[in-house]
Amino acid sequence: MALRTKKSSPSISPPARFPADSWDYILESLEEGIFVIAETDAIVYANQTAEQLTGLSHAQLHGRSYLELFSANPWIVDIIQRTTAADNSRTAGEGELRGRMAHSTPVRLTCSPISSNNGTSLGLVLVLHDLSYQRELAEAAQREDRLAHLGVVAAGLAHEIKNPLAGIRGAAQLLQGRLRHDSSSAEYATVMMREVDRLSGLLEQVLTLSSSPPLESQPVNIHKVLTEVLLLERETLSPHQRVQTRFDPSLPDVEGDEAQLGQVFRNLIKNALQAIAGRRGGELTIATRMATNFHVLRSEAQKPSGTARRGRVLAIDFTDNGSGIAPEQLARLFTPFFTTKTKGTGLGLAISQKIVAQHGGTIRVESNPGVGTVFHVYLPVATV
Numbered sequence: 001m002a003l004r005t006k007k008s009s010p011s012i013s014p015p016a017r018f019p020a021d022s023w024d025y026i027l028e029s030l031e032e033g034i035f036v037i038a039e040t041d042a043i044v045y046a047n048q049t050a051e052q053l054t055g056l057s058h059a060q061l062h063g064r065s066y067l068e069l070f071s072a073n074p075w076i077v078d079i080i081q082r083t084t085a086a087d088n089s090r091t092a093g094e095g096e097l098r099g100r101m102a103h104s105t106p107v108r109l110t111c112s113p114i115s116s117n118n119g120t121s122l123g124l125v126l127v128l129h130d131l132s133y134q135r136e137l138a139e140a141a142q143r144e145d146r147l148a149h150l151g152v153v154a155a156g157l158a159h160e161i162k163n164p165l166a167g168i169r170g171a172a173q174l175l176q177g178r179l180r181h182d183s184s185s186a187e188y189a190t191v192m193m194r195e196v197d198r199l200s201g202l203l204e205q206v207l208t209l210s211s212s213p214p215l216e217s218q219p220v221n222i223h224k225v226l227t228e229v230l231l232l233e234r235e236t237l238s239p240h241q242r243v244q245t246r247f248d249p250s251l252p253d254v255e256g257d258e259a260q261l262g263q264v265f266r267n268l269i270k271n272a273l274q275a276i277a278g279r280r281g282g283e284l285t286i287a288t289r290m291a292t293n294f295h296v297l298r299s300e301a302q303k304p305s306g307t308a309r310r311g312r313v314l315a316i317d318f319t320d321n322g323s324g325i326a327p328e329q330l331a332r333l334f335t336p337f338f339t340t341k342t343k344g345t346g347l348g349l350a351i352s353q354k355i356v357a358q359h360g361g362t363i364r365v366e367s368n369p370g371v372g373t374v375f376h377v378y379l380p381v382a383t384v
């Protein structure tokens, strides 16, 4: 990097009462990842968020050349080099930050030259802003929009279908009574009633998805809810399936609707058990923990109560070693009616996502076809 000079710019000094040695703490507190690159191309400073974004420790980052650090991210190298070449002008761009692990994070990068008072160039500062939460919000807004449209159609259809369905069921029941002595005909009536019940159930689910019943909010112990759901679901387990729990007993309550959260857990557990069905050694592990993932913590700012502060979030991880999900299907998982099962409705995840979002949380999924799947449910803890 060539040494550059610049006309002196006004110096920025902290207000009188602000201790100058606090700048370190300020940089460490930022939600943006900050890297400082010296004239030698070496990283001379990286804050905590920068470490989290790259998945590298302070020791691994310090002194390393940016060319090596960002070798998997040519677009970042390009921005840095353009800033250097453009002599004192700031350069910015957006792209995927590929870390050491397979996953990547969408980020906005601003790269600015640093100059001393006398204009000597001291290197560059990179500011990386994590866009994943913004993307999630945009997707959630799109989903809301689709659901709102679905809601209008569903409410109309439900109204038209509900009464005739009840009529058909009543008539089938009568028939069944009259056909007591003709068992094979009575069986047809039973089939009619069962199918009508299935349709009514489907209608209920579509209505849940498209309307927003108010949350019966109260402090909820998620371990209690998970245990109750598991008690019922365990009955459907085959001898080849195992469910393990790893609960952190010190976790606080979440603020929410117990019945609705129970529905979310039931959907995720059912899906996992279906994914490991028929697999020898099929296993589902449910673990609870405090979430330390910083970009999830921001979701608290979006809560309807609206105070933009970081709240604590807990996570429930449903890990199965089942069939896994193909990468091209991952993006469609939460779309209503998306299913790969012959008898699936494709509504379980859409409803779950909606309920968790209403609680100010989010669901994320990671999957490896043939290896297994993890669903992470993040929920803000109750504030006392």
Ligand SMILES: Nc1ncnc2c1ncn2[C@@H]1O[C@H](COP(=O)(O)OP(=O)(O)O)[C@@H](O)[C@H]1O
Residues within 6 Å of the ligand: 267, 271, 272, 275, 320, 322, 323, 324, 325, 333, 338, 339, 340, 341, 343, 344, 345, 346, 347, 348, 349, 350, 373
């Ligand atoms: N744990 C899992 N493992 C593998 N695939 C899953 C898992 N959970 C969900 N899926 C996939 O997501 C799809 C949608 O799930 P869902 O909305 O619950 O609808 P349904 O279960 O009725 O198909 C499923 O059909 C399946 O392909």
Ligand SMILES: [Mg+2]
Residues within 6 Å of the ligand: 267, 270, 271, 348, 349
């Ligand atoms: Mg399901």
